[in-house]
Amino acid sequence: MDGRELHDAATAAAQELPGMALEYPFGPDWDVFKVRGKVFLLQTVLRGSELVTVKAHPDDAVALRAEFPEISSGYHMNKRHWISLRPGPSLSEPLVREVVTESYLRVVETLPRAIRPVDPARFGR
Template identity: 65%
Template sequence: MDDEALLRIATARADELPGAGLEHPFGPEWDVFKVRGKVFMLQTHYAGRAMVTLKSHPEDAAALCETFADITPGYHMNKKHWISVSPGPSLEPGLVTELVTESYRLVVEKLPRAQRPVDPHVFGVGSPHQA
């Protein structure tokens, strides 16, 4: 997967998620996707390569970093709860879509019930393209 594909796939999934929006609080070089004011995905270029940073369960984050060469602990984020995904041969489009969806669900899960645009316990479960 190359830079453009990674960013295109991650952005396309984020754009499908209920209540998600794009902001640029850190300047134009950082795309920050939020749901109800809470960050679930950041995109930028670092060292000339695309990078997508996503929230992850600590156990999943560790396993993903061990399994995929193109997934590392979150750049400039809590290394236990965030991962960074860079373009490379170990990534498949479905994995990127699934990781974006899971990051969104983890953030929605922490919102007060009245602010949740979806039920995080069932949204996206079973199909990464479920909206």
């Protein structure tokens, strides 16, 4: 998966999620996807390479980093709870869509029930 495909897959997955908002609080070079004001996805081009950063369960983050060389600890984020994806041959569109959706659900489950756009236990299952 090349860089454009990585960003396109992450963007497409995010845009399908209820309550999603795209903002640029760090300038035009950073796409920041939020749900009810909380970040679940960041995208940029860093040193000439596309970068996608998402929230992950700590155990999943360890497993994903071990399995995929393109996945590392979250760039400028909490290394335990965030992962970053870079272009590479072992990434696929379904994988990117899955990590974006899981990131969204991890953030939604921390929101007060009254403002959750979906029930994280039932969404997409």
